[in-house]
Amino acid sequence: MNNRKIIKGYKTLISSSFNVDTSIDKFKDGIIYTFFSDEFNSLKVGFAENEKVLEKKLSNKKLILLDMKKGNKKDLLLLLTTLKELGIKYSGNLYFKYSSSLMRHLSILGWPIGRSLYKQRKIKKELVCA
Numbered sequence: 001m002n003n004r005k006i007i008k009g010y011k012t013l014i015s016s017s018f019n020v021d022t023s024i025d026k027f028k029d030g031i032i033y034t035f036f037s038d039e040f041n042s043l044k045v046g047f048a049e050n051e052k053v054l055e056k057k058l059s060n061k062k063l064i065l066l067d068m069k070k071g072n073k074k075d076l077l078l079l080l081t082t083l084k085e086l087g088i089k090y091s092g093n094l095y096f097k098y099s100s101s102l103m104r105h106l107s108i109l110g111w112p113i114g115r116s117l118y119k120q121r122k123i124k125k126e127l128v129c130a
Contacts, residue, residue: 032071034113035063043096047076067114
């Protein structure tokens with residue numbers, strides 16, 4: 001016969017504190033942008049807190065602003081994660097080697113890329129009635 005003991009008791013709750021970062025500043029609104037470097041044939045995506053910061057970044061290097069729009073850092077992090085999952089690599093400074101497939105991905109993901117380097121194809125379908 002099995003000698004099993006049933007132990008009756010009460011479970012106690014242990015209180016603990018979590019250090020959760022609830023600051024909204026982490027995803028504060030600003031400007032998401034795309035720069036193009038003609039010298040290195042590369043794209044740079046990024047986030048700036050305001051237009052003054054964006055102008056400073058633009059004036060420091062020989063870059064061309066392709067497009068910009070309102071956004072936040074979360075948008076940039078989501079873009080980088082998605083591009084990584086698609087197998088598109090970038091340097092530590094968020095520079096990407098220019099390619100038409102990269103431009104297509106950025107366009108599909110809603111990233112501001114302008115119309116100077118990438119023209120979206122428009123597919124027209126016609127219905128034929130018999």
